[in-house]
Amino acid sequence: MKTVIIATKNKGKAKEFESLFHSRGFQVQTLLDFEDALDVEETGTTFEENAILKAEAISKMLGKFVIGDDSGLIVDALDGRPGVYSARYAGEAKSDSANTEKVLQELKDVPEEKRTARFYCALALASPNQETITVSGSVEGRITNEPKGTNGFGYDPVFYVGEKGKTMAELKSNEKNEISHRANALHALEEKLDAFLEREATQL
Ligand SMILES: O=c1nc[nH]c2c1ncn2[C@H]1C[C@H](O)[C@@H](COP(=O)(O)OP(=O)(O)OP(=O)(O)O)O1
Ligand SMILES: [Mg+2]
Numbered sequence: 001m002k003t004v005i006i007a008t009k010n011k012g013k014a015k016e017f018e019s020l021f022h023s024r025g026f027q028v029q030t031l032l033d034f035e036d037a038l039d040v041e042e043t044g045t046t047f048e049e050n051a052i053l054k055a056e057a058i059s060k061m062l063g064k065f066v067i068g069d070d071s072g073l074i075v076d077a078l079d080g081r082p083g084v085y086s087a088r089y090a091g092e093a094k095s096d097s098a099n100t101e102k103v104l105q106e107l108k109d110v111p112e113e114k115r116t117a118r119f120y121c122a123l124a125l126a127s128p129n130q131e132t133i134t135v136s137g138s139v140e141g142r143i144t145n146e147p148k149g150t151n152g153f154g155y156d157p158v159f160y161v162g163e164k165g166k167t168m169a170e171l172k173s174n175e176k177n178e179i180s181h182r183a184n185a186l187h188a189l190e191e192k193l194d195a196f197l198e199r200e201a202t203q204l
Contacts, residue, residue, distance in 0.1 A: 003027045007040065007058035007068040012153025013182070017069075020177055020186050031058065047071065047084055047122035048134045055126035065127035065200060067189075071181060073155045075103065075117040075143060077110045086155070100147060100158045107143055115143040119159065119168075121181040123189050125196060129203040133192055137184025141168070152176055 004026045006017050014030040021028045031037040040057045044050040047070040055068030072086030082089035082103065090098035107115060118138045126132040139161070147157035149169030156168035161179065168176055177183050 001025065001027045003029055005058070005062065005064060005066045006030045007054040007066050009037070009039075010153070013069055013071075015173070016177060016180070016182055017067075019173065020183060024190070034062075037061070042070065042084070042087075044070075045084065047120055048124070048136065050084060051122040051124035051134060052126065052132055055124035056132060059126040059128060063128055065125065065129075065196075068124040068126065069121060069182065069185075070124075071119065071121040073103070073117060073159070074120055075107070075115075077114050077116075078103070078106055081106075096154050097147075100155055103143060103155065104146070104158060112142070117141055117143050117159065119155075119181040121185040123185045125189065125193070127196075127200060130196070130199050133189070133196060135185050135188035135192065137181045137186070137188060139179055139181045139184065 002025065004021055006028060008014060009031045011032065014032055018028045038057065038061060040054045042050045042053065044053055050070035051068040054070065055066050059066040072083055074080050074083055087094050090102045118140050120136065120138045122134060122136045124132055124134045142160045142162065144158050144160050144167060148167045149157050151171060151173060152169045159168045161168060164171060
């Protein structure tokens with residue numbers, strides 16, 4: 001089976017990429033499978049910049065084509081925060097529960113209709129042989145008043161998806177993978193992936 005490497009150390013993302021790529025006939029490896037994979041500093045100011053930083057650093061290190069994912073939560077009433085700082089919003093410990101608590105706290109006086117938000121995912125596909133490609137996807141929702149559900153990861157328990165009548169963390173993983181920002185970004189990447197892989201093959 002063909003293998004694709006994802007430049008992530010996030011277990012929640014890894015699980016989603018596994019199921020998203022398995023159905024497309026790819027096996028997935030992540031940085032959790034490589035012992036001394038470097039920690040890439042996320043110094044960009046956009047999701048795209050950070051996805052490129054991760055993909056290019058790991059592609060260079062391994063000499064293979066690699067996908068980087070930078071994603072996060074954008075809350076309208078918080079002027080777009082936590083945004084690219086989503087993972088470290090409540091501090092360097094990168095705690096999902098502390099991050100969600102901080103968002104809930106900041107929104108405590110904000111009424112339901114103003115709690116609109118979206119998840120955003122930028123993917124970068126990098127190779128030692130060719131120019132990096134980026135795509136993105138998003139999904140619209142609303143921040144709840146309290147966490148609900150135990151599936152998924154990150155801000156899923158406080159992200160209410162109107163069309164499903166549930167939070168992301170109440171959806172089954174296959175349901176999340178039909179509508180998520182990551183699934184939408186991957187869909188956009190799919191259109192470019194075959195041509196990219198063909199160019200790779202001609203380089204070998
Ligand atoms: O589907 C999602 N459902 C809920 N929360 C999510 C999702 N997707 C991203 N998020 C949140 C988690 C983390 O707070 C931040 C990602 O930060 P981000 O730097 O891209 O990932 P990370 O540091 O966890 O792992 P890595 O950089 O190794 O890929 O946005
Ligand atoms: Mg990160």
